[in-house]
Each structure stands twice: as structure tokens, then as C-alpha cells.
Amino acid sequence: MTHRLKTFTVTMLALAASLQAQAQGLSLPANRVLAPVASPAQSQADYIVAVVNSEPITNREVYREAQREYQQLVQQRRAPPDVQALLPEILEGLINRKAQLQLARDTGLRVEESAIDQAEQSIAVQNQVDVAELRLRVTRDGMSVIQFRDQLSDQILMQRLRERDVESRVRITEQDIDQFLREQPAAETKGDTQINLAQILIAVPEVANAQQVDALKLRAQRALERARKGEDFATLVREFSDATDLASAGQLGLRSTTRYPELFVRATTPLSVGDVAELVRSPAGFHVLKVVEKIRPGLPTMAVTQSHARHILLVPNARLSEAEARSKLAEFKKQVVTNQSEFATLARQNSQDGSAALGGDLGWASPGMFVPEFEATMNRLAPGEVSDPLLSRFGVHLIQLLERRKATLTTEQQREAVRAMLREKKLEEAYQSWAQDVRARAYVELREPPV
Incomplete structure (x- = not known):
């Protein structure tokens, strides 16, 4: 088995080099030899790299899946991962998928043609095209319509398996919700809440007399009233603010509440996103504060x-x-x-x-x-x-x-939001445990590449 894993790793390295070169629009030098058993050309050949129970996974399947994921990351302008690390993950994902699909079919789950038709139609709608145009795009991307519909069938089958074996077992009780709501105030005081505030600063000079301070306060109150009436805050910043952050529309940036002045945190803690706080007085002057963003990790918005x-x-x-x-x-x-x-x-x-x-x-x-x-x-x-x-x-x-x-949200709506959040969390935990069990019960053999 040690030798088999070693040779499979060599195959992955060769495949990675080929994929990396293709993604960059390059061709590998003819004299570049990565391994005697797996050249880049061979990495695109079709041979078995693993067997799940009695069903094979081919090198071409791994390559095609890796290429799809790699190109998707490039199109999204996200930094692609190291392909040498990506490919073993791709293979493991294919092994898990094969094991789950076999379990679904062995236990009697099936997918009707009408369900595949509906899925295909939904994808076409999401992409603002009809089904005929969707199929043309699929074909241009190098996949046949039959392969595309087979993939949809597999996705539906796996979803039905998950609904039957995982989702049906997850229950969120009223006691779970009560406990979460009891713990919420403590969670908010841990300092992990992040906020982004926008401000209009009416500066008050240190040497200002009482009349000047009153005049500046009136100016700040006018800005506050207009902000609360819904006027564009960025426009008000340009008109009123003495701060140096005019280019950012007065936004101070998303950061932990511990990195904001205590005066600002106290004024904005009770507020929701989009709300404008009461006028805040600091040594610098008068502040009109608007909550642009508020993130409380693990907590649903209320x-x-x-x-x-x-x-x-x-x-x-x-x-x-x-x-x-x-x-x-x-x-x-x-x-x-x-x-x-x-x-x-x-x-x-x-x-x-x-x-x-x-x-x-x-x-x-x-x-x-x-x-x-x-x-x-x-x-x-x-x-x-x-x-x-x-x-x-x-x-x-x-x-x-x-x-x-x-x-x-009303009290009942808040409880339903908490229920949905807790259910999603439990579902993910239950799915990971279930998937590991399905994988452990499957017979998996990694195959040596051809010489």
C-alpha cells in the first residue's frame, strides 16, 4: 500500500503540473520530465486511479473535475489553491460521491426524468437563457448534454439521500432556542462583534467659546435630522463633515467594537444596520454616526x-x-x-x-x-x-x-431565525459524521498508474 500511495502521489504531481500549465495558457517544455511513470500527456489519459466498491474512478474524471474547479476560481478572480494540494482533495470528494450514490441506488432511491427536466429549466432561468441556449453553452464548455443531465441526476439523488438519512434526523427543540437566546447577551459582550460606522464630524476647536459651540451643535443637529430623514449619507458627509475621510463617504471601516471609541460603541450598540445614532459629543467635536454594517459571528440578524x-x-x-x-x-x-x-x-x-x-x-x-x-x-x-x-x-x-x-423581526420571527441557524449548524455536523461513516463502510482501492 505504501508503494501504491507513492506512485499515486507521483501521478497527482504530474497531473497538477499539466493543469497548472493549461490554466496559465502555457505548454510544458518537451524536455521537462516530472516522473517516469506519469507524463503530463499521460495525466490526461483515461486509466483507473481508484475503485469504490466495484465502481472505478478514472484519471480523466479527476482531471476534468480539477480543471472545472480551478477555472471557476480563476473566473471568480480568486487566488487558485496549490493544485498539488487540490487534486488529492478532488479525488477524495469523488470517492465520497461514488460511495453515497451507490448507497442511494442500493437502497432504492431513483430520479425521474421530469425532475431532471425541472432542474435543467431552473438553471436556465438562473442564467437568463432558455434550455436550448443552456445546452449550447454546456457543449461549448466541453461537456455533452447527456453528461450534463447525468450530473443533474446525481445531484438530485444525493440531495434526496441527504434529506432521507440526515435532514430527517435533525430536530431543533424550543429548549435549544431558549438556551441560545439566554446565551446571546453574553456572546455580544465578548467583543467579537464587528461594526462599520460612517460619521459626519462637526469639529469644535479647543478655544471655541460657548456661542461658537452652540452654533456648531446646531449645524450638527441639522445634519442629524437630514440623515434620519433618509438623505444620502455620503452627500451629507461632503456637505457637513470636517473629517479627513470624505473619500470613503465617512465610513470608518469594519472592525471589532473594541477598536472603536467607547462613546461610539455605546451610542450604536442598540441600533440596527441603517440606523443613525443620537448626537455624540467628544473632545474632537460633534459626531453624527450611522451603522453601515454590523456582524455578530454565529448570531442571526434581528x-x-x-x-x-x-x-x-x-x-x-x-x-x-x-x-x-x-x-x-x-x-x-x-x-x-x-x-x-x-x-x-x-x-x-x-x-x-x-x-x-x-x-x-x-x-x-x-x-x-x-x-x-x-x-x-x-x-x-x-x-x-x-x-x-x-x-x-x-x-x-x-x-x-x-x-x-x-x-x-417579531419575537416569533426571531425564534424562527434562530431555529433556522441552529438547524443549519446541526445539519452540517450531522452530514459530516454521516459522510465519514458512509466512506468508512465503502471498500476503496487506490490503483497504480500504468507504466
């Missing part, structure tokens, strides 16, 4: 940003293609932006969902209430702005954001 939007929905059918729906909504947007038509009127006349009677009004919505593609587009809009036509699983939408607000 306040959310809600959005009030309206939309027009057109559902493509035999008489209205997706392209025609997009064109029609683009014309509606032009009419709204140029004040030729009211959005609500167009929605009542054209929208094909239950909100039409309300002028497309969707009411106040918390995060997670809409499908991801709709919510992501809505979140990028400024109040009053109209989106471009957007495809979702329901049809083609035109969205107008009306306003946003901060909302504190």
Missing part, C-alpha cells in the same frame, strides 16, 4: 431590510414568445421613465398575475419571499428605479422599487 415593489408579469405562451414579452416590457419601461404612462396603469392593463388589480403592488417583502432571480434584481434597484425585463420561472417581469425600510 432586523431586516424590507422592500416595497411592484411588477408587471407577462407569461410566454404559444401566442407570446419570450423575446416578444421582453420587447413589450422594454417599451413599458420606456413609457414609465419618460412619464408617458403610469406603472400602475400599465400593470392593471397588462400584468398576468393576481397583483394586476393592485397596479402590480407586491406589498412589503422581507428577504427570501421572492425567487432568487427576482430578489437579486430588485435589490439592485434604487427607490423609484425600474428594472430591465427579467426572466424568472414564472415568466418575464418588469420591476419598480418604490421604497425600502428597516424592520425589526
Whole structure:
């Protein structure tokens, strides 16, 4: 076994060199010999590197998976890991996947074609294309449609296995939630909370007399009132602030509360993100403080940003293609932006969902209430702005954001947020333990590369 592991390591080193060179758009020098048993060309050949129970894992599978992950990291402009360290992890992941898929099939789990069709459609919607275009892109990326659908089938099968063997066993009791909420105040006092504050500083000279101080305080209060009315804080910083951080819109940076002045921490601790504190007086002057970001590791947020939007929905059918729906909504947007038509009127006349009677009004919505593609587009809009036509699983939408607000979760909503967070944590722990057990019960043999 020692010899086998050693030769397999040599194969991984050769494969790593080939992958690294390809990712950099280079070709390896012809005279560069990494190992006598595994050249870069051989690293792309198809031979068995491992057997899980009776099912093989080929060198090409490892190479293809490593190449996909490596290129994904490059596209995301993230520093790719050392490929020599990445490849053994890729192989171990493939071993775990094979073992789990075998367990699923051996215990009677199956995936229907309709479920694969639905998954394929969902991916197409997320990428704002139809299924035909998605398949063209998949083919251009070097994967056949059959391979792509097989991968979707495997993913669905593994998800169903996890739901049956792991998720069904995880329970969060009311006592678990009570204990978490009791421990929360102690967790917040540990100093691990991080905040990012933006400030408007009205400087008070050391030699200022009482009249000058009062005048400066009035100026600070005017800035505070306008900030609390929702005016753009960066604009107020440029207008009022005497600080030197104007280029950063007054933001002081995300840091631990222990690295902020105690005056600032006391003023902002009770606040949610987006709130503006009472006026703070320090030796430097008067401070208007806004909470830009607040991170409490391991704790769910107890306040959310809600959005009030309206939309027009057109559902493509035999008489209205997706392209025609997009064109029609683009014309509606032009009419709204140029004040030729009211959005609500167009929605009542054209929208094909239950909100039409309300002028497309969707009411106040918390995060997670809409499908991801709709919510992501809505979140990028400024109040009053109209989106471009957007495809979702329901049809083609035109969205107008009306306003946003901060909302504190009700007691019941807070408990549900805690329940979801604790469940996710327990699920991850249970999954890791379960996956290790499945892996331990599988027969795994690492194969020597061909000479």
C-alpha cells in the first residue's frame, strides 16, 4: 500500500503540473520530465486511479473535475489553491460521491426524468437563457448534454439521500432556542462583534467659546435630522463633515467594537444596520454616526431590510414568445421613465398575475419571499428605479422599487431565525459524521498508474 500511495502521489504531481500549465495558457517544455511513470500527456489519459466498491474512478474524471474547479476560481478572480494540494482533495470528494450514490441506488432511491427536466429549466432561468441556449453553452464548455443531465441526476439523488438519512434526523427543540437566546447577551459582550460606522464630524476647536459651540451643535443637529430623514449619507458627509475621510463617504471601516471609541460603541450598540445614532459629543467635536454594517459571528440578524415593489408579469405562451414579452416590457419601461404612462396603469392593463388589480403592488417583502432571480434584481434597484425585463420561472417581469425600510423581526420571527441557524449548524455536523461513516463502510482501492 505504501508503494501504491507513492506512485499515486507521483501521478497527482504530474497531473497538477499539466493543469497548472493549461490554466496559465502555457505548454510544458518537451524536455521537462516530472516522473517516469506519469507524463503530463499521460495525466490526461483515461486509466483507473481508484475503485469504490466495484465502481472505478478514472484519471480523466479527476482531471476534468480539477480543471472545472480551478477555472471557476480563476473566473471568480480568486487566488487558485496549490493544485498539488487540490487534486488529492478532488479525488477524495469523488470517492465520497461514488460511495453515497451507490448507497442511494442500493437502497432504492431513483430520479425521474421530469425532475431532471425541472432542474435543467431552473438553471436556465438562473442564467437568463432558455434550455436550448443552456445546452449550447454546456457543449461549448466541453461537456455533452447527456453528461450534463447525468450530473443533474446525481445531484438530485444525493440531495434526496441527504434529506432521507440526515435532514430527517435533525430536530431543533424550543429548549435549544431558549438556551441560545439566554446565551446571546453574553456572546455580544465578548467583543467579537464587528461594526462599520460612517460619521459626519462637526469639529469644535479647543478655544471655541460657548456661542461658537452652540452654533456648531446646531449645524450638527441639522445634519442629524437630514440623515434620519433618509438623505444620502455620503452627500451629507461632503456637505457637513470636517473629517479627513470624505473619500470613503465617512465610513470608518469594519472592525471589532473594541477598536472603536467607547462613546461610539455605546451610542450604536442598540441600533440596527441603517440606523443613525443620537448626537455624540467628544473632545474632537460633534459626531453624527450611522451603522453601515454590523456582524455578530454565529448570531442571526434581528432586523431586516424590507422592500416595497411592484411588477408587471407577462407569461410566454404559444401566442407570446419570450423575446416578444421582453420587447413589450422594454417599451413599458420606456413609457414609465419618460412619464408617458403610469406603472400602475400599465400593470392593471397588462400584468398576468393576481397583483394586476393592485397596479402590480407586491406589498412589503422581507428577504427570501421572492425567487432568487427576482430578489437579486430588485435589490439592485434604487427607490423609484425600474428594472430591465427579467426572466424568472414564472415568466418575464418588469420591476419598480418604490421604497425600502428597516424592520425589526417579531419575537416569533426571531425564534424562527434562530431555529433556522441552529438547524443549519446541526445539519452540517450531522452530514459530516454521516459522510465519514458512509466512506468508512465503502471498500476503496487506490490503483497504480500504468507504466
